[in-house]
Amino acid sequence: MSALAPPTRPTFHRAASTFVDEIATARTDLSRKLLLGDSPSNASPDSESTPSLLSPGSDSSSSPKSLVAGSPITPPEDAEIVANSFAFAFDIDGVLIRGGRVIPEAIQAMKVLNGENEYGIRIPYIFLTNGGGKSEAERCNDLSKQLEVEISPAQFICGHTPMSEMASKHNTVLVVGGEGEKCRHVAQSYGFKDVVTPGDIIKTDSATTPFRKLTPEEHKNSKTRDFSNVAIEAVFVFADSRDWAGDLQIILDLAMSKGGRIGTRSEAFDEGPPIYFSHNDVVWSAAHDHVRLGMGALRGIVEYTFKEVTKGKTLETFAFGKPQIGTFEFATRLLKRWRKNAHKLNAPPETVYFVGDTPESDIRGTNNYNERAENDWYSILVKTGVYQDGTEPAYKPRATVHSVLDAVNHGIEREMKRRLQTSPPMQKPKMPEISKLSLEDGEVRVFSPIEERTLAMWAS
Ligand code: G3P
Ligand code: MG
Numbered sequence: 516m517s518a519l520a521p522p523t524r525p526t527f528h529r530a531a532s533t534f535v536d537e538i539a540t541a542r543t544d545l546s547r548k549l550l551l552g553d554s555p556s557n558a559s560p561d562s563e564s565t566p567s568l569l570s571p572g573s574d575s576s577s578s579p580k581s582l583v584a585g586s587p588i589t590p591p592e593d594a595e596i597v598a599n600s601f602a603f604a605f606d607i608d609g610v611l612i613r614g615g616r617v618i619p620e621a622i623q624a625m626k627v628l629n630g631e632n633e634y635g636i637r638i639p640y641i642f643l644t645n646g647g648g649k650s651e652a653e654r655c656n657d658l659s660k661q662l663e664v665e666i667s668p669a670q671f672i673c674g675h676t677p678m679s680e681m682a683s684k685h686n687t688v689l690v691v692g693g694e695g696e697k698c699r700h701v702a703q704s705y706g707f708k709d710v711v712t713p714g715d716i717i718k719t720d721s722a723t724t725p726f727r728k729l730t731p732e733e734h735k736n737s738k739t740r741d742f743s744n745v746a747i748e749a750v751f752v753f754a755d756s757r758d759w760a761g762d763l764q765i766i767l768d769l770a771m772s773k774g775g776r777i778g779t780r781s782e783a784f785d786e787g788p789p790i791y792f793s794h795n796d797v798v799w800s801a802a803h804d805h806v807r808l809g810m811g812a813l814r815g816i817v818e819y820t821f822k823e824v825t826k827g828k829t830l831e832t833f834a835f836g837k838p839q840i841g842t843f844e845f846a847t848r849l850l851k852r853w854r855k856n857a858h859k860l861n862a863p864p865e866t867v868y869f870v871g872d873t874p875e876s877d878i879r880g881t882n883n884y885n886e887r888a889e890n891d892w893y894s895i896l897v898k899t900g901v902y903q904d905g906t907e908p909a910y911k912p913r914a915t916v917h918s919v920l921d922a923v924n925h926g927i928e929r930e931m932k933r934r935l936q937t938s939p940p941m942q943k944p945k946m947p948e949i950s951k952l953s954l955e956d957g958e959v960r961v962f963s964p965i966e967e968r969t970l971a972m973w974a975s
Contacts, residue, residue: 609872609900614802620920645794648693648754674793682706693754747775794836800900838880872900
């Protein structure tokens with residue numbers, strides 16, 4: 516064994532490539548073993564306290580041992596190693612995308628999550644954005660191209676996704692926001708039977724918005740209706756408005772109406788339909804250097820103007836999206852289904868790392884939800900969006916990092932460290948055949964500190 520005594524300073528001659536590969540492979544196996552926690556005293560697969568990896572389809576009672584038993588050091592290449600006890604949830608604007616452009620680190624972060632990491636593990640992840648305005652499938656299509664990895668609607672939630680659960684509760688609804696007819700189509704795809712848009716109301720009565728004329732495209736797509744016998748039972752603001760003045764006027768007309776009947780006025784101004792906003796972000800990070808006004812600002816203006824116009828009446832509106840607890844409960848159900856269907860993982864993850872750029876929605880929501888969630892929702896704040904480095908975030912994250920890539924590495928390393936802390940000292944791994952360590956004449960090989968430590972472990 517003397518040849519392998521860990522050198523304080525590298526003095527070995529080695530066939531650089533083979534030896535480095537050896538070391539690299541050994542280190543990956545070592546880390547996986549550590550993550551697997553397969554030392555005899557810790558081999559009880561159902562000890563949930565240890566972050567673990569599972570090959571899909573196997574429950575915690577079998578895999579670890581079988582993985583290790585199968586191939587003494589590394590599982591067969593095609594074995595998909597999936598992290599079982601932790602997962603990620605990602606915000607989009609300001610984390611992965613900024614002003615329609617992909618944030619460079621995001622592509623690398625997706626690669627790391629899909630196995631291109633030193634442990635060779637895949638980590639389940641979902642997306643939870645307050646944005647919206649197109650179908651989940653269309654948004655995932657765009658995102659897949661931008662992030663160069665396939666994103667499924669089954670792992671994706673946008674601001675209006677949870678509103679789909681209200682389709683059976685209301686018949687005729689007004690849907691506001693987004694580009695052209697997109698939001699009407701999304702609402703119809705959710706099962707809303709009768710969807711009205713501001714364009715329909717303006718086309719039917721252009722006096723509704725004195726200074727707003729429909730474009731030829733909007734006029735063509737909008738439908739005139741006899742609103743005298745139509746009761747709009749609810750207003751859904753699905754996406755950021757493209758016409759704040761017109762949408763504000765029409766939402767207020769309904770809020771002051773008798774039971775959602777366009778053109779009517781309630782005496783007490785308390786007979787209007789409920790008004791739901793898909794989120795409450797007052798600002799968000801778009802292409803501009805400074806944050807831009809978001810749907811939450813429109814919501815504030817609607818409530819403020821109602822109070823002004825009704826001489827002090829209060830209009831209570833409702834918001835979906837982050838930081839609402841309901842949205843995180845919805846995300847927990849989606850993550851559970853995704854892990855089961857895509858990774859055959861049944862038990863809930865111990866830790867969900869939520870990566871966001873907006874303290875008021877991402878961090879506040881994650882921290883609040885963590886207080887009541889069964890598992891640990893760990894908030895990570897990045898500096899590539901709304902949050903400005905050096906300022907004090909209104910809601911304190913568990914960690915602040917520069918980019919989403921740093922956030923992913925932070926989560927993986929934290930799991931690794933937790934694993935090391937919780938697992939008893941490791942059984943020394945079996946050394947590879949000495950014969951393999953051939954020395955090429957004249958070659959000098961420098962060992963990195965980690966290689967030295969590994970060698971030391973082997974040699975000890
Ligand atoms: O309009 C959406 C924006 O307010 C925030 O989106 O992805 O950061 O939740 P996101
Ligand atoms: Mg964001």
